[in-house]
Amino acid sequence: MTETVSKPDQADSPYPDAIGFGFAEVAALLNLAPGAAATASAAALRVSDEIGDTRMVAAGGSSLVARGLAFADSDGVLSVGGPVAAVTRALTTARRRIEISLVAPDYSDSVVSIESAEYEILMQPRSHLTWFAMAKRPDITSAEANLFIVQSHCAEHPDGGALVKNRETPEAGELLIKVEEGAWTVGRRLPGADSVESKRGLSDSDVLAQLRALRQD
Secondary structure: OOOOOOOOOHHHOOOOOEEEEOHHHHHHHHOOOOOHHHHHHHHHOOOOOHHHOHHHHHHHHHHHHHOOOOEEOOOOOEEOOHHHHHHHHHHHHOOEEEEEEEEEOOEEEEEEEEEOOOOEEEEEEEHHHEEEEEEOOOOOOHHHHHHHHHHHHHHHOOOOEEEEEEOOOHHHOEEEEEEEOOEEEEEEEOOOOOOOEEEEEEOHHHHHHHHHHHHOO
16 A cells, blocks of 8 residues: 655754743633633633632643743742743633644643634643643644644554644534555544544545645535
């Protein structure tokens, strides 16, 4: 069978730089610009309860100031700049959140692609409820970056796969993506469905098209 699954160059990652935040710090950043987008991002990052906890938010703000990631004026009002401001802006103005679950035997991980009109970042959970934020390279599309994540995971875990869903359109279900016999297999699981309809023998470009459709690009 012709090889249709390419392996990405790990040195050419679409997310080259990262900055880590504790979950209380994430809650504090989201509270800098509260609103519907911030609330949806909080749900995606599993801090919905924390953004309403004033002590938690205060602790997060204190931690940001101590690390030099935020500044407090004489009235105690926080402000951020540079990469932290970009992360905050993305989280609080996002119009799309793509959740990618990476699974394999004895392995699981996840990433959330947060996309606003100005900034696009990847949020990845790590130990002790921390999140790492990474900026997307500007020379590739968001769908291509999503595909890169899936490619990298399947190259490292050939017996694994990925589940991708658009949190803005849960009724569209989720894509189940894996490699079989050197080509991609993609299924779509709809909410409440008892079975998954799959397409086999797909190329990278086929998977990219499916991702774009799910994303509603």
